[in-house]
Amino acid sequence: MPPAPGNTASQAITVGSMTKKFGHREVLHGISFGIEKGSVFGVIGPNGAGKTTVMRCLLDIIRPTSGTSTVLGENPRAAGPSLRRRIGYLPGELFLEGRITGRKLLSHYADISGPVRPGRVDSLAERLGLDLDRHTRKLSKGNKQKLGLVQAFMHDPELLVLDEPTSGLDPLVQQEFLAMVREAQANGQTVFLSSHVLSEVQQAADEVAILRDGRIVTVATVDSLRQGAVRHVRFTASGISTADAGALLARVPGIGHLEVLPAGDGVELSATLGGAIQPLLRVLAGLELTELVLEEPDLEESVLELYGTIRGNGPGTADVNGNGRRRRRRGHGA
Incomplete structure (x- = not known):
């Protein structure tokens, strides 16, 4: 298990020995990590690894069974709405009211989240190719995801918590999302994102936690994973x-x-x-x-090696979705 977070004053998020049980089933097994302020931190893992559970515990949507955590220097269980207004959250399962336009829905969210700069919503929608005047019930999955991204980013929060943020987005919009993440970091914001798409985290994150079956396999910088790949x-x-x-x-x-x-x-x-x-x-x-x-090394190779070691089946025995197959690699001529 990685060591408990160190200098908490410089960290936007700290997690110490967090566990979570649903009934008799434990889904988080004493995980610990810290996220530096102004960094982009990714958590990688197969579906069911516990990524969403971690995020929901940090946002006080659900309560951990044991352990400690701080978010922007506060206890998420005690801070209440004042802390949540400092956070932009995109849930992995996005539910949108269907009898309202995207623009009106975002106006409602702005009343909750706090001030939004004039023109900010339209600027984000234009970048993502989103029509704000359509009713949300008529939006495709990809366009609903775009609306979720706009509501997370629009009030320039100190912390962005993004659960599978590019789900349903086409490749061009994914690149625009990555540009938005880089801009947020340049603005001093902290980004915590989860994904089972390794290339997404590789492009976006400074540091990653690899999560499997509710346990952190390792926490490492993207550069160190590349070097070991x-x-x-x-x-x-x-x-x-x-x-x-x-x-x-x-x-x-x-x-x-x-x-x-x-x-x-x-x-x-x-x-x-x-x-x-x-x-x-x-x-x-x-x-x-x-x-x-x-060939250029890829994070996938390091993750497959780590997963293979954890399962005791040797390297490369399971892909990130646990499907027991390797993804095709792209080579680069030298």
Whole structure:
């Protein structure tokens, strides 16, 4: 388990040994973490891992069974509406009143959340491609999600808590959302988002907590996860035998899943690489390469390794949704 939060004065959220039971079933098992003010913090995990439960406990929508937490320096159980007005919240399951236009609904939310800058709502709606004058019952899932994003961002809250924020959004709108997150951070706001879409968190977050079955597997920066992630390498080289190429590459630290095949007067090789790439590059510099593909590391590889270790089935045994399959990787030519 990660250590309990340290310097709470610099943190927007602290969680210490939080548990949550529904009846006899415990869904959070003593989790602890802290989120620095002005940072973007992501929690990654399969559906059912406990992401939404954590967020609801922090917002006092439900009460934890035990443990401690602070949100913007206050106890969420005691702070009441004054704290909630400092937070923008997008729930994972968004319910909208159907007999009202988006504009009127947002006006109602503004009365609750506090002052909204003139033109702010229209600006956000334009960026997301949302028609505010349509009745909410006529909106698609994606447009309802856009309306939820506008209500979360519109009053420029100190803290944004966003549960699966890009659900139902097309790729262009997802990129606009990521731009909104970066702008919020530049404005000094803190963002806490959850997702089972690893690429989303990879693009948005400074730090991530990996959650599985109500337990935090690890808390790490995105950079450190990338550094620890497995890369995939493929190359062809001339003037070398399969035996010599295999022996040469086997000595490189972090090489695994090595496969060497004959190709013309040389070899075609594929392997995985964990850790630094410099030892590999030094070896490759002595070969007559005709093609080299070194894939960019992805957070998914690190998460799959961690999940595989936790389950005791070895690395890469389950995807982030727990479906027991690996997603296709994109390679980048070198």
